[in-house]
Amino acid sequence: MATDTEQALCEIKLDQNGANGHDEAESKPPQTIGFFHPELKKQRGEAYRRWALTILGLGVYILTVLSIYWGALFTVYDNLSNITVWIVDFDAKSAPYNDSTTTPIVGPFITNVFANLQPQTGTNLGWTVKSAADFNYDPIAVRQGIYDEDASVAIIVNANATTLLQHAVNSGNSSYDPAGAAQIIYNTARDSTTMSSYILPALLDVLFPLLSEFGKEWASILAQNTTTQNVFRTPQAVNPGIAFTLIDLRPFAPATGTPAISIGLIYLIIISFFSFSFLMPIHALFMASKDHAPIHKAHLLIWRVTSSIVAYFFLSFFYSLVSLAYQIPFTNSSAPHTESALNANAYGSGSFVVYWMLNWVGMTALGLPSENMAMILGTPYASLWLVFWVITNVATSFYSIVLESDFYRWGYAWPLNRIVHGSRTIIFDTKSAIGEDFGILFAWCAVSILFFPFASWVMQWKTARAQRK
Known part of the structure; x- marks a missing residue:
């Protein structure tokens, strides 16, 4: 009897030692291998292939899209x-x-x-x-x-x-x-x-x-x-x-007017693009979860579009405040068209409000297409859209289309071109086409809103397909 008991205790001890040995084996870090290890031959080949295709694709993209910018100045003297x-x-x-x-x-x-x-x-x-x-x-x-x-x-x-x-x-x-x-x-x-x-x-x-x-x-x-x-x-x-x-007739002053009608507007594009990334986690609160039933798709779309437009309303206000803070005049009266006038404003004391509204509608016209393309393309390709959007807008807004080749005539209908033209009118009291400027920007907003449900559907379809895989 004592012998049987001792044998049982020995077996338990052996089992415990075996278990401890197994735990120790699991706790050890996995053995690493070198980059050129034979086991990674297949992975290396696939990595080389994907790397080459990626660089080739980016190279073709660079040659294509950047040529739009360089080409804008290629025929100036001609x-x-x-x-x-x-x-x-x-x-x-x-x-x-x-x-x-x-x-x-x-x-x-x-x-x-x-x-x-x-x-x-x-x-x-x-x-x-x-x-x-x-x-x-x-x-x-x-x-x-x-x-x-x-x-x-x-x-x-x-x-x-x-x-x-x-x-x-x-x-x-x-x-x-x-x-x-x-x-x-x-x-x-x-x-x-x-x-x-x-x-x-x-x-x-x-x-x-x-x-x-x-x-x-x-x-x-x-x-x-x-x-x-x-x-x-x-x-x-x-x-x-x-x-x-x-x-x-209308001298260009002050110097801070330069970013207001040129380089600074690039940030209007960038801010409108990246606001989408900041708002997406907020939109996700309404997605299906265990805490509530799924929201109507139409209601979710309305919320997303409305929240973006309202966000642009406030963001464009802060953007406009930068010009005001650096003392670009917004309260001067308009001047006779045939007399030289420094710092004349087209709309007198209401010029800042008009400037803000132009930036708001312009930011919406720039931001909603970016949001649509971000949903359709996804990461990382949405970044390529941003580069394209910046270049095409800059090439047709910061430089005279009259001096560019006929290829660039579409630039008159691009959002940034109308923002630049309207900003010149407001800040410097140049010839006004403010109705046309707002009209083209509103057209961009309307088309983007109509396209929004399709872009959202594409994003949902791509997400569902990825989950099935």
Whole structure:
């Protein structure tokens, strides 16, 4: 009996030792193997194949999508002739300077220079000699045309250009100002980048030689008809003789206006895109769970669309506050279209509210398509959509479509293009097309909302398929 008991105790002890040994074996970390271990041959091959296909796909994507951005600037110099510059000669063409005793010199000289320029070249603008009769002999009508964006620049030869020049020499008028002969009318706020980078340099390339040639011709005329004494009294009437007064109808200022109508708007796209990721966990609260019955799909869709639009309402407010905080004016009155006005606002004290509403509708027009594409594409491909969305909007908004190839004409209907155009109107009091701007943005919102149920269905279908696998 004692022997049987001892044997049983030994068996129990052996079982316990065996169990302890098994536990110790399980607690040991698994043995690791090297990257080039034979057991990983299949996995290495699959990893190499997937890596190569991924890099190839990204490379093709880079070449395709980034080419849209580079291509926007590729034809700039070929299309400079699309930038219209008016040359309008009023010299001795309106009372009281149109009497028969005055033979115009300045006006015909300037118009002949532009009329006889070489055919359009890489640095030539669209020079267009216009008759004063086209503007009813009213220089103010020319200014209105520049404000209305019928042309980018106007060179106006004043009606008294020749009269004042001759009188200064003949009478020895020492107060004569050569800049009173002509005006250059432009509007920097319409497109400050194009104006500073392309228009003004091309314009100066013509004006400097023009003034030099006029000086030579005018000197030869004076040598025949003017006394030396009068020339000494008014040297500025001899050299340069004439000059140009620059009149910028809407100067671009302050400097913080740059992000408000360009780079800063990229963040409007990015914020609207990433807000989807922050809101998805909130939407998940209404998904089927053990705590409640499933919500109606229609109600869930309405909640998601409404919550996104309301979120954009507040996010766009904070975005707009940045411009206000950095002292971009939003309370100045509008100014006469034909006068130079610094920091004029289109809607007076209500300009900030209009600016906020434009950013709200614009953010919705940018954000809802991104939300739809994020649901359809999923990760990581939604990131590729963001790059495409940023590039196509930037390429057609921050640069003049007039200077881009015809391929980019679709950019006029892209959301960011309308936000930029509307922002210029609000902040700088440029030509208004605010109704068209809002209309196109609302169209984007409407199409995105109609497309939303389909995008949601695709996401649910992809999720269900992944769960079945």
